[in-house]
Amino acid sequence: MATPKNGDTVAIDYEVRKSDGTVVGTTEGQGPQAVQIGEGQIFPQVEQALTSMQVGEQQNVAIDSANAFGERREEMVVDIPRANLPPEPAPEPGMALQAQQQDGSPVTLYIVSVDDQVVKADGNHPLAGEDLTFGITLREIKQAA
Known part of the structure; x- marks a missing residue:
């Protein structure tokens, strides 16, 4: 089966949780989110995980606060x-x-x-200082033309 590559558009479902388990973002009730690989539309760690996934696969991606929204200042x-x-x-x-x-x-x-x-x-982002976990499910791959 194919995996997404640079330039492809993928449809994903996701749920974002803080380290205490609180859900701070989800596609539930909204339908899958479209993301173009290589365009910086989502955290690089999530994009990297997507490039190794096949349609229907689910993966959890941990992002520490320094690489998410930064430390609280x-x-x-x-x-x-x-x-x-x-x-x-x-x-x-x-x-x-x-x-x-x-x-x-x-x-x-x-x-x-x-x-x-x-x-x-x-002035801090509301999620500054928070470690995040993205639970992502790859729903569809639209290959670049």
Whole structure:
């Protein structure tokens, strides 16, 4: 049987779990996800595993935090004076804010806490510092033309 190669598009089902077993991503209820091999659309470790799989095969791929979304960096947690934010919508924990880093590049901040004077926001990816396991199932291979 064939295995995917660079340029092929594959359809996969997946479930992503943190090291504590919490599911943080899945294709369940959405149908398989299309990924083109060699285009960097998914973690390199998952792409590498896919190139050795056959249709119907399932594999678990562990990715440590440094190679997933990086380690948590406490300097990415900042206090923002409420006066610097627009009054509406009212800031709430979990809300995302768009900001610019000192070099001008965009960053998404996630509100952690809110009080009368300060909004604490975290610029780390929500999965920073987390080791992840991808349970992937190869459903289909569409060979490159």
